[in-house]
Structure formats: C-alpha cells, structure tokens
Amino acid sequence: xxxxxxxxxxxxxxxxxxxxxxxxxxxxxxxxxxxxxxxxxxxxxxxxxxxxxxxxxxxxxxxxxxxxxxxxxxxxxxxxxxxxxxxxxxxxxxxxxxxxxxxxxxxxxxxxxxxxxxxxxxxxxxxxxxxxxxxxxxxxxxxxxxxxxxxxxxxxxxxxxxxxxxxxxxxxxxxxxxxxxxxxxxxxxxxxxxxxxxxxxxxxxxxxxxxxxxxxxxxxxxxxxxxxxxxxxxxxxxxxxxxxxxxxxxxxxxxxxxxxxxxxxxxxxxxxxxxxxxxxxxxxxxxxxxxxxxxxxx
Amino acid sequence: xxxxxxxxxxxxxxxxxxxxxxxxxxxxxxxxxxxxxxxxxxxxxxxxxxxxxxxxxxxxxxxxxxxxxxxxxxxxxxxxxxxxxxxxxxxxxxxxxxxxxxxxxxxxxxxxxxxxxxxxxxxxxxxxxxxxxxxxxxxxxxxxxxxxxxxxxxxxxxxxxxxxxxxxxxxxxxxxxxxxxxxxxxxxxxxxxxxxxxxxxxxxxxxxxxxxxxxxxxxxxxxxxxxxxxxxxxxxxxxxxxxxxxxxxxxxxxxxxxxxxxxxxxxxxxxxxxxxxxxxxxxxxxxxxxxxxxxxxxxxxxxxxxxxxxxxxxxxxxxxxxxxxxxxxxxxxxxxxxxxxxxxxxxxxxxxxxxxxxxxxxxxxxxxxxxxxxxxxxxxxxxxxxxxxxxxxxxxxxxxxxxxxxxxxxxxxxxxxxxxxxxxxxxxxxxxxxxxxxxxxxxxxxxxxxxxxxxxxxxxxxxxxxxxxxxxxxx
Numbered sequence: 077x078x079x080x081x082x083x084x085x086x087x088x089x090x091x092x093x094x095x096x097x098x099x100x101x102x103x104x105x106x107x108x109x110x111x112x113x114x115x116x117x118x119x120x121x122x123x124x125x126x127x128x129x130x131x132x133x134x135x136x137x138x139x140x141x142x143x144x145x146x147x148x149x150x151x152x153x154x155x156x157x158x159x160x161x162x163x164x165x166x167x168x169x170x171x172x173x174x175x176x177x178x179x180x181x182x183x184x185x186x187x188x189x190x191x192x193x194x195x196x197x198x199x200x201x202x203x204x205x206x207x208x209x210x211x212x213x214x215x216x217x218x219x220x221x222x223x224x225x226x227x228x229x230x231x232x233x234x235x236x237x238x239x240x241x242x243x244x245x246x247x248x249x250x251x252x253x254x255x256x257x258x259x260x261x262x263x264x265x266x267x268x269x270x271x272x273x274x275x276x277x278x279x280x281x282x283x284x285x286x287x288x289x290x291x292x293x294x295x296x297x298x299x300x301x302x303x304x305x306x307x308x309x310x311x312x313x314x315x316x317x318x319x320x321x322x323x324x325x326x327x328x329x330x331x332x333x334x335x336x337x338x339x340x341x342x343x344x345x346x347x348x349x350x351x352x353x354x355x356x357x358x359x360x361x362x363x364x365x366x367x368x369x370x371x372x373x374x
Numbered sequence: 375x376x377x378x379x380x381x382x383x384x385x386x387x388x389x390x391x392x393x394x395x396x397x398x399x400x401x402x403x404x405x406x407x408x409x410x411x412x413x414x415x416x417x418x419x420x421x422x423x424x425x426x427x428x429x430x431x432x433x434x435x436x437x438x439x440x441x442x443x444x445x446x447x448x449x450x451x452x453x454x455x456x457x458x459x460x461x462x463x464x465x466x467x468x469x470x471x472x473x474x475x476x477x478x479x480x481x482x483x484x485x486x487x488x489x490x491x492x493x494x495x496x497x498x499x500x501x502x503x504x505x506x507x508x509x510x511x512x513x514x515x516x517x518x519x520x521x522x523x524x525x526x527x528x529x530x531x532x533x534x535x536x537x538x539x540x541x542x543x544x545x546x547x548x549x550x551x552x553x554x555x556x557x558x559x560x561x562x563x564x565x566x567x568x569x570x571x572x573x574x575x576x577x578x579x580x581x582x583x584x585x586x587x588x589x590x591x592x593x594x595x596x597x598x599x600x601x602x603x604x605x606x607x608x609x610x611x612x613x614x615x616x617x618x619x620x621x622x623x624x625x626x627x628x629x630x631x632x633x634x635x636x637x638x639x640x641x642x643x644x645x646x647x648x649x650x651x652x653x654x655x656x657x658x659x660x661x662x663x664x665x666x667x668x669x670x671x672x673x674x675x676x677x678x679x680x681x682x683x684x685x686x687x688x689x690x691x692x693x694x695x696x697x698x699x700x701x702x703x704x705x706x707x708x709x710x711x712x713x714x715x716x717x718x719x720x721x722x723x724x725x726x727x728x729x730x731x732x733x734x735x736x737x738x739x740x741x742x743x744x745x746x747x748x749x750x751x752x753x754x755x756x757x758x759x760x761x762x763x764x765x766x767x768x769x770x771x772x773x774x775x776x777x778x779x780x781x782x783x784x785x786x787x788x789x790x791x792x793x794x795x796x797x798x799x800x801x802x803x804x805x806x807x808x809x810x811x812x813x814x815x816x817x818x819x820x821x822x823x824x825x826x827x828x829x830x831x832x833x834x835x836x837x838x839x840x841x842x843x844x845x846x847x848x849x
Contacts, residue, residue: 317602321660322819
C-alpha cells in the first residue's frame with residue numbers, strides 16, 4: 077500500500093461504516109434486546125421478561141397463520157417465478173437457436189415494466205384488476221361470458237393465491253432480464269456444438285443452459301426466498317381488512333407492524349427476531365442444498 | 375386508513391392515548407423541557423369578576439387565537455367569534471393565527487412559554503392532548519362549563535348536547551372543548567327514496583321489506599365497505615344492541631365487562647344484522663373500499679350506507695346535484711326495546727384548548743364561552759355548514775340536505791343519545807379482531823353465536839393481558 081494509503085481508505089470508509097453501524101446494525105441489536113422486554117413504546121423504561129414474548133408467539137394465532145403463509149409463499153413464489161422467468165429468458169435468448177425470438181428486445185423491456193412501477197402503483201392497479209364486482213378487469217371479462225363475479229380477494233381460500241400471483245407478476249420481469257444476461261454470457265460455441273450434436277430445444281435448456289446458469293438461478297432463488305418473507309406492501313394495500321378475510325392473507329411484517337400499533341413493542345420485536353431467524357435459516361439452507369461444482373469457461 | 379373520515383374525537387383520543395407519544399416520548403425532554411418552570415395561570419391578568427365577566431377578563435389584555443384552517447376554514451373565527459370578543463372588550467387587540475400545522479407551529483411554544491390563549495387542536499398535525507395534559511399544560515375547562523351561558527339561561531353545560539363534555543375528558547377532567555356534533559346512522563338519497571315511494575323503516579321487519587323492494591328495483595339495498603371500513607358495520611351492531619338494552623351495553627363493551635358480547639342484546643343485534651347481510655349484502659362489498667361504496671351510492675346503485683354525518687361534506691365534489699343526503703336511525707328490534715326508534719348515536723368532536731400557561735387564560739375561557747353561545751354556534755354553522763354541540767343553535771338555519779336531516783334526527787332523538795365506542799381508541803387489538811369478525815359475520819362465514827363467542831374471547835384475552843393498560847368509563 078502506498079504511503080498514507082491506509083489513512084486514505086479509512087478516511088473514505090469511516091463515515092459509511094459508522095452510518096451503517098448506527099442505522100442498521102444498531103437497530104438490529106436494539107430489536108434483539110427489546111424482544112426480551114415488555115416495552116410499550118412510551119417513556120416507561122423496558123422491563124426484562126426473558127423468553128415470555130417468544131413463548132406467547134406459540135399461542136398467537138395470527139403469528140402462526142403468518143408463518144404458514146410464508147411457507148406457502150416460500151414453496152410457490154420462487155419456483156413459479158423462476159420457471160416463468162427461465163422460460164421467457166430462454167425464448168428471448170435462444171428461442172431461435174443462438175438467437176432470441178423476433179422482437180425479443182421489445183419483450184425484454186415490456187417484461188421489465190412491473191419492476192419499475194412503485195408498489196403503491198401496483199396496489200392500485202391490481203385493486204382494479206381484482207375488483208370484486210363487474211367493474212373489475214377480471215370480473216368484467218368473466219361477465220362477458222356470463223360468469224358471476226369472483227371474489228378474488230374476498231374468498232379466504234383464494235385471496236392468498238391472488239396476492240401471490242401479483243408478487244410473481246411483479247418479479248418475473250427482473251429475473252427474465254437477469255437470466256437473459258446470464259444466458260448471453262454462455263459461449264456461442266457451446267451452444268453451436270450442442271446444436272451440431274442434434275440437441276433438441278428442450279435438451280439444450282436442461283443440459284446446457286440451466287447447468288451453465290446455475291449460479292444465477294441459485295442467487296435468484298435466495299432473493300425470491302427472502303422476498304417470500306416480506307409481502308407487506310402488497311398484502312396491506314390489496315387484502316381485505318389488511319391481512320383478511322379472516323386473517324387468511326396475513327404475513328409476518330404486517331403482524332409486526334400491527335403489533336407495534338398495539339403498542340406491544342416487545343412482542344413485535346420478538347416477531348421481528350423470529351422473522352430474522354427464519355430468513356437467515358432459509359438463506360443458509362438454500363446455499364447449502366444448491367451447492368454444486370462451478371463450471372468455468374476456460 | 376388515515377384517509378378515512380373518522381370521528382375527530384376519536385382521532386384526538388387516539389393521539390392522546392399515545393400514537394404521538396411515540397414521537398413525543400423521546401422528544402419530550404426537549405419539547406416540553408421547561409414545562410415546570412412556569413406556575414399555571416397565576417400570571418394571567420385579572421379583571422373584576424362579575425356575572426357578565428365570570429372569568430374576570432382584563433378588558434385591554436390582548437388575545438391570541440390559533441385556528442386550524444382546514445376543511446372548516448377560519449372565517450368562523452374572523453367573522454363571528456373574534457368580532458364577538460372585540461365587541462365585548464373593545465380595548466383588547468386580537469391576534470388571529472390561521473395554520474394547518476398546529477403541532478409544528480404551536481408545540482415548540484409550549485417549551486418557550488410564549489403561548490396563545492386559544493388553540494383549535496385539529497387536523498392531521500394536531501398535538502397530543504394527553505401528553506400536554508400530563509405535562510400540566512392544559513387548563514381545566516370545568517369553570518367554563520359551570521359559568522353562566524352567554525345570551526341564555528342556566529350554565530353553559532346545560533346548553534350542550536349530551537356527551538359533549540365527556541368527549542373532552544382527559545384523566546377524568548374536561549381539558550378540551552369538543553365543538554362539532556357528529557351523528558351516526560343509515561344514509562340514503564332522500565330524492566331517490568321519494569321518487570320510488572320508499573320510506574325509511576322503523577323496525578327490522580319493515581327494514582327487511584323495504585330492502586326487498588329496493589333490491590327488486592335493481593339496486594344494492596344495503597352496503598358497507600368490508601375492505602377498509604368494516605367498523606362502520608360494527609357501529610350498527612353496537613347501536614342496535616344499545617337500542618335493545620340501553621346505552622349501558624356500550625359502556626360495558628368499553629369496560630371489557632365479562633360476557634357482554636355473548637349477552638342477549640348483542641347476540642340479537644348480531645342475528646338481525648347477519649340476516650340482513652345474508653339476504654341483501656352483495657359479497658363484492660367485502661372487497662370494496664369506503665370511497666368505492668360511497669361513489670356507488672352517489673351513482674344511485676346503493677340504498678342504505680351506514681356512516682357518520684361527515685359523509686355529505688366528504689363527498690361534496692362527487693355528489694350529483696340531485697342527490698340529497700339524508701340520515702335515518704337504525705331500525706328497532708322489537709317494541710320492548712329500551713330506547714325508542716329515534717335514539718341516535720352522536721358524539722362531539724374537534725377540540726379547542728386553552729393552554730394553562732397562556733398570558734390571558736380568562737380571555738381564552740371567555741372566547742370559548744362565546745363559541746358556545748347560541749349566536750356563536752349559529753355563526754359557526756352558517757360559516758362551515760357543520761352542526762355544533764350547542765342545543766338547537768342550528769334550528770331554522772338554511773342547512774344542506776344532509777345537515778338538515780342530521781339536525782332533525784338529533785332533535786327527534788332528544789336525550790336518547792347512544793354514545794361512541796371508546797374501545798376503538800383504548801383497545802386497538804380488540805378492535806382489529808372485531809373488524810375481522812364483523813366481516814365474517816356479515817358475509818356469512820360465521821353465525822351470530824360464533825361471532826359473539828369469538829369477540830368475547832378476544833375481549834377476555836385483552837382484559838387478562840396485563841401488558842394492556844385498562845381504561846374505564848362510567849357514562
């Protein structure tokens with residue numbers, strides 16, 4: 077390192093690191109601490125209550141329901157999003173051998189569209205799409221065929237799926253672009269060689285593209301999994317009674333927010349810690365399970 | 375949720391009970407830092423006390439009035455109340471301060487000690503009255519309500535609608551003067567009803583028949599917004615329960631009394647409303663918002679909509695000229711009901727306060743007394759179109775259809791006033807569950823018995839939760 081280099085680096089890093097410690101790491105520790113107290117958010121100082129908040133979570137129906145919904149999200153959201161995104165990306169890049177289908181650049185831009193929309197806009201948009209009477213986009217179409225309006229968000233058995241569909245719609249575009257970028261970095265020779273050997277489109281995808289894209293898919297899986305632990309904005313803007321009907325769409329961030337509003341900061345923090353542990357557990361497990369040998373293009 | 379109209383008293387209450395304490399808590403050290411330095415109200419200039427001047431206002435003491443210039447404007451102050459004060463005390467100079475940011479502009483002044491004499495503590499940026507009171511910053515208004523009424527007979531408290539003073543209580547004392555009176559019930563378009571020869575029902579049997587007729591005419595006879603305003607619906611359930619067994623039921627609900635939700639009146643009310651829901655409530659309403667249902671009613675697609683008297687004002691821009699808002703009380707269950715059909719839920723809102731360390735507290739009290747005079751209240755109604763807490767002050771005024779209907783309904787109700795549900799402010803966790811169960815009941819997923827059982831279970835859970843601060847009311 078040149079003379080004064082260390083000082084230079086420290087000088088540049090000190091501020092961001094301090095900001096990060098104060099505004100990110102600090103609150104983490106605070107939340108962990110509060111989870112073991114009965115703090116109500118007022119001036120009265122927090123009292124240590126041990127694991128009581130965590131024990132209470134086991135009797136909290138809303139919390140249990142939310143965790144269940146996250147498991148469902150975890151199973152459906154990454155899988156469906158990845159399948160759709162991979163399919164589109166493959167068509168865009170290799171739909172016609174080494175090239176994408178006609179107009180693929182245009183489609184790529186269109187697919188990316190939902191990603192640039194603010195969540196609030198998506199909320200308003202799907203409010204119109206899912207509107208439960210004939211004024212809704214979907215129900216308006218059904219009405220043309222004489223089908224009675226469907227309560228997309230008002231039927232407890234259907235509502236969560238309707239919301240998952242929104243999340244998928246919102247995410248697919250980004251992963252199409254991500255995978256498209258990954259695919260374009262696959263050497264042309266490999267694909268041409270496979271084609272010469274008489275590889276079908278299907279075979280090409282599963283034997284060439286997917287293995288060479290594995291790293292990207294793995295990262296995408298972790299991202300989407302972490303997203304499956306969120307869903308706050310979509311659920312709170314779209315669902316009936318925020319998390320309803322009958323709590324059938326509630327998610328942990330929503331319950332945390334609600335519990336804060338009940339002025340139970342300790343319990344809410346305990347939920348936050350639970351969410352933290354769940355997300356971390358998922359990320360570690362995914363990276364473990366999906367570990368494979370890396371393929372390097374010489 | 376904050377976009378929804380809510381009873382102002384409720385909003386204030388909510389703030390008072392601690393939403394703002396979130397911010398005020400950590401900040402209180404600096405925001406209210408010097409709160410103990412002044413001695414309350416002894417520094418106020420005093421003039422001679424007489425029957426005409428019960429608070430001993432010093433004739434030449436300046437008066438500063440801070441008005442929230444929101445939906446109500448501030449002409450009611452500059453054109454009505456301030457001239458009244460000026461007429462009584464010609465030597466006094468009045469400083470009129472209109473603002474939309476009450477907390478932002480006024481809260482720092484409590485720390486500095488340079489305080490106005492009257493504040494309209496309203497709007498989305500209102501101050502946390504509970505926190506101010508706990509710092510001894512508010513003047514107890516008991517002497518205002520016990521003073522002789524201006525231009526009338528008796529004390530000020532005798533000229534007010536029932537529940538007015540109670541709505542301004544903090545820790546058992548009236549620290550706020552709530553000024554606007556809000557009535558709750560079923561809203562409909564009286565022009566549409568007249569055209570079709572429909573008359574609002576007085577009993578549930580009539581209600582059933584009427585809704586049937588409205589449905590036959592191709593309208594949605596009854597609607598509420600399940601998506602974000604299901605509390606409008608449990609208001610109706612609570613009101614009907616109170617009609618059956620008297621207002622005590624609502625007091626018991628607020629006090630989390632054991633078994634109140636599973637008691638007969640509440641169960642009967644839930645049964646009646648669930649039956650209406652089953653027969654006449656389209657399932658799509660569970661997924662619609664307050665605004666969407668309102669709009670639908672304005673377009674002539676909805677018969678009755680349960681709500682409060684802000685509805686007309688809120689919808690002013692969207693309402694067609696032919697639409698005439700009208701209010702009817704909820705139908706009676708049987709002839710053995712404790713309260714008559716005309717009994718109405720009503721509550722006072724929009725708080726006015728006098729800082730205890732203001733320079734001219736006597737002037738502040740006098741100003742409020744003028745607001746509560748018949749002339750002051752009439753002037754307010756003329757300027758803002760809102761009905762005040764002063765009994766009969768709006769009679770004979772040219773009112774909007776909705777306000778006229780509200781005024782008529784209030785006159786008809788007389789002393790049969792059903793009070794507000796304070797559990798909405800006190801026990802948010804319970805209220806959240808009640809909303810959810812109300813939707814489940816009205817859209818047919820659970821029956822009345824299950825509803826009562828589930829809601830009671832939540833009430834029990836909150837009562838037994840030592841981490842929830844318990845409140846109590848006796849009237």
